[in-house]
Amino acid sequence: MSDKLDQFESAFRHTERHLYEGSDVEINSLLYVTDAQGKDGRQGMADAKAFLSPSRLGGKGNWSLMDGGGWTDIESVLRGVEEGNPDVVVVPRFLKEEFIHPTHSLGVVLDVLTQAQPRPVLALPQRGIALPQLERVMVATDHLADNEALVDWGAAMAAPEGMLLLVHVEDDLVFKRYKEAISRIPDLDSAETPVLILEQLLHEPRGFIKSAVASFARTRPGLTVQGVVESGHDTAVFKELAREKDVDLLVVSTKDDGQQAMHGTAYALAIEMPQLPVMLL
Amino acid sequence: MTTLVFGLLLAGMVAALAMEERIHAKKSVIASGFAVVALLLGQAMGILPGSDVVVGGHHIHIPVYIPPVDWEVIAIVLGTGIFVEVTAKSGLYNFIALRVTRASRGDPRRLLWLYGVMTVLFSAVLNNVTAMVIVGSLTVVSLEKLQRRDMLLGFLLVEGLLTNVGGLLTLISSIPNIIVGAAAGIGFVPFFLKAAPYVVVATVVTIMMGGRRFGIKALAPNDRDRAAEQVNAFQPDDAIVNPALFRIGGVALALLVLVFSFASAIPVVRDLGLGFVALAFGAAMLWAEKATADRVYSGLDWDLLAFFASLFVVIGVAEHAGVLDALAGGIATVLGWGEKVGTATLLVAGAGASSVTDNVPLAAVLARVLGNQASPVAEGSWWAVVFGANLGGNLTPIGSASTLVAVTIAHRHGVKLGFVRFFTLAWRFAAVQLALAALYLTLLP
Numbered sequence: 011m012s013d014k015l016d017q018f019e020s021a022f023r024h025t026e027r028h029l030y031e032g033s034d035v036e037i038n039s040l041l042y043v044t045d046a047q048g049k050d051g052r053q054g055m056a057d058a059k060a061f062l063s064p065s066r067l068g069g070k071g072n073w074s075l076m077d078g079g080g081w082t083d084i085e086s087v088l089r090g091v092e093e094g095n096p097d098v099v100v101v102p103r104f105l106k107e108e109f110i111h112p113t114h115s116l117g118v119v120l121d122v123l124t125q126a127q128p129r130p131v132l133a134l135p136q137r138g139i140a141l142p143q144l145e146r147v148m149v150a151t152d153h154l155a156d157n158e159a160l161v162d163w164g165a166a167m168a169a170p171e172g173m174l175l176l177v178h179v180e181d182d183l184v185f186k187r188y189k190e191a192i193s194r195i196p197d198l199d200s201a202e203t204p205v206l207i208l209e210q211l212l213h214e215p216r217g218f219i220k221s222a223v224a225s226f227a228r229t230r231p232g233l234t235v236q237g238v239v240e241s242g243h244d245t246a247v248f249k250e251l252a253r254e255k256d257v258d259l260l261v262v263s264t265k266d267d268g269q270q271a272m273h274g275t276a277y278a279l280a281i282e283m284p285q286l287p288v289m290l291l
Numbered sequence: 292m293t294t295l296v297f298g299l300l301l302a303g304m305v306a307a308l309a310m311e312e313r314i315h316a317k318k319s320v321i322a323s324g325f326a327v328v329a330l331l332l333g334q335a336m337g338i339l340p341g342s343d344v345v346v347g348g349h350h351i352h353i354p355v356y357i358p359p360v361d362w363e364v365i366a367i368v369l370g371t372g373i374f375v376e377v378t379a380k381s382g383l384y385n386f387i388a389l390r391v392t393r394a395s396r397g398d399p400r401r402l403l404w405l406y407g408v409m410t411v412l413f414s415a416v417l418n419n420v421t422a423m424v425i426v427g428s429l430t431v432v433s434l435e436k437l438q439r440r441d442m443l444l445g446f447l448l449v450e451g452l453l454t455n456v457g458g459l460l461t462l463i464s465s466i467p468n469i470i471v472g473a474a475a476g477i478g479f480v481p482f483f484l485k486a487a488p489y490v491v492v493a494t495v496v497t498i499m500m501g502g503r504r505f506g507i508k509a510l511a512p513n514d515r516d517r518a519a520e521q522v523n524a525f526q527p528d529d530a531i532v533n534p535a536l537f538r539i540g541g542v543a544l545a546l547l548v549l550v551f552s553f554a555s556a557i558p559v560v561r562d563l564g565l566g567f568v569a570l571a572f573g574a575a576m577l578w579a580e581k582a583t584a585d586r587v588y589s590g591l592d593w594d595l596l597a598f599f600a601s602l603f604v605v606i607g608v609a610e611h612a613g614v615l616d617a618l619a620g621g622i623a624t625v626l627g628w629g630e631k632v633g634t635a636t637l638l639v640a641g642a643g644a645s646s647v648t649d650n651v652p653l654a655a656v657l658a659r660v661l662g663n664q665a666s667p668v669a670e671g672s673w674w675a676v677v678f679g680a681n682l683g684g685n686l687t688p689i690g691s692a693s694t695l696v697a698v699t700i701a702h703r704h705g706v707k708l709g710f711v712r713f714f715t716l717a718w719r720f721a722a723v724q725l726a727l728a729a730l731y732l733t734l735l736p
Contacts, residue, residue, distance in 0.1 A: 018428035025529040
């Protein structure tokens with residue numbers, strides 16, 4: 011009897027969809043951190059403003075500048091961020107690290123800002139690299155149905171007539187471990203169980219995306235919303251899609267309660283696509 | 292002496308079935324054990340009749356344990372079992388249940404009414420246990436979604452009690468109905484027309500009592516939108532496992548009810564009987580699942596079928612030993628008290644017996660006894676057996692398989708619902724249902 015009850019409870023839970031409800035992202039203040047000084051620093055902030063201007067948040071919020079004269083080391087940057095208490099920190103990569111090879115890290119300042127303070131960070135390409143015209147925003151995650159805020163931010167960053175691409179990738183390396191474990195449990199069908207688990211894992215984000223598309227069709231009729239749900243090597247799929255869809259901004263999570271989720275992928279993506287602006291939440 | 296021995300054997304089987312859970316044995320195992328002993332004793336004592344029949348001048352040997360089995364009942368149970376198993380796999384019932392959930396807009400009081408009515412209708416079309424499994428499982432999931440787990444006990448109890456009310460609605464809704472209907476020659480439509488008014492009244496009264504007893508109230512206006520959003524998260528379309536089978540299942544279900552209703556008016560089908568109808572529909576649905584029919588077979592309740600066959604054998608031997616004649620004498624005395632008093636007494640006695648043991652042997656014995664009366668018994672007596680056997684299950688958690696399912700679901704989700712607590716909560720409902728039944732039966736023309 012327990013089997014039968016479990017079977018029906020599962021069947022009903024399967025039909026329960028995490029629906030995207032959507033809420034507005036409010037940004038009242040932004041802090042632009044740079045190592046440039048004077049005119050160059052102000053120009054950098056103006057470029058960042060211009061980059062965000064097509065977004066739904068464009069023109070909103072008070073901008074403040076922490077230029078190269080305002081900080082000397084990472085502690086003073088963090089102190090400045092705490093004192094300014096902005097809603098978003100905007101920062102180019104490789105501050106005061108002119109000699110670092112750009113494929114090896116984000117730069118110390120940006121790296122610490124994503125880890126040591128809770129505010130979202132908009133990572134811009136290294137100074138001197140032109141910013142793209144913000145039109146296509148890609149939200150990339152392995153937990154889309156549980157991450158409504160990520161979609162809220164993606165939508166907030168997208169232009170009213172732009173495109174929002176919601177991407178969920180189940181990492182096949184992680185799944186391979188589960189498949190191996192399943193193959194060693196006699197009570198589970200080694201062929202059928204992984205297929206059913208993967209179907210269920212992909213079913214949830216698909217349903218969530220469907221509800222998000224319906225929600226934006228009502229609230230943001232000009233916005234084109236597309237979804238991609240698949241399994242594969244997450245970083246590789248995200249990179250491929252970003253290139254294929256000519257994405258102008260990537261939105262990713264860098265932390266969960268345990269400070270672990272997505273950090274590895276976000277880090278890898280940000281490093282491997284140094285010319286792409288990335289919103290790190 | 293022979294009658295006493297087999298009377299004790301029959302009583303022993305009934306007692307063992309009542310303690311099924313305690314002795315950790317399936318019904319079929321208990322009944323088949325008693326059937327083996329009854330056959331051995333019956334043969335040794337020389338009470339079993341010869342088992343050769345002559346067909347077209349040929350002597351055919353039929354084993355002595357074959358004729359007592361009511362194959363019409365077995366055919367109905369097997370055929371409808373296959374039919375329900377296949378249609379359930381299509382997601383048809385889950386789809387309906389989720390539609391009903393969304394229609395409630397998340398309001399607990401409306402949900403109780405809708406789930407209550409759905410329980411009755413599912414019990415009428417499916418079997419009580421399947422109905423309780425579907426509605427009970429969905430109750431757990433939807434109350435979790437609505438963050439109203441505190442109402443789980445009230446919902447499960449009301450639903451459990453209503454499975455036995457819904458089990459009265461049609462001839463195929465429960466096993467006692469099938470057995471008594473076959474013995475009394477009551478057709479599908481006459482059965483429905485007689486039972487439906489009572490089922491409607493008992494359903495309404497039970498839900499109203501449940502809502503009041505467990506404090507299940509309507510939502511305040513401010514909470515309504517949120518609750519509606521929560522239940523809208525359920526997507527009925529996602530319950531459809533196989534769209535083609537889903538459509539076939541829906542049409543076949545409607546056809547099944549239609550053919551059952553008019554079987555007595557359809558030439559050829561009329562002669563083949565309801566058992567044939569059930570088997571034919573079961574076979575037709577199996578065709579839709581022809582490649583995986585073995586999975587359908589594995590989902591059938593073979594314990595129940597083996598139990599029936601064994602039970603009929605025990606009762607058959609007891610009949611040859613004169614046990615049923617002795618019981619008939621007692622029943623005749625009760626019926627002699629007058630149509631109304633006799634009927635009401637039979638109802639209450641049947642319910643009392645059904646509350647502590649399986650209602651199938653009770654219905655099988657009483658149907659055989661009533662059928663063997665010297666003069667035809669009043670129709671009310673047959674109905675008293677049907678109502679008593681079904682409603683008696685609401686007095687205790689062991690009285691019916693479906694209330695036991697309700698208790699099992701409650702336990703799985705941390706709600707303690709032992710024998711005493713169940714009885715304390717349920718007896719008022721059962722008493723009201725029985726009082727309504729007694730009143731209804733005495734008013735029957």
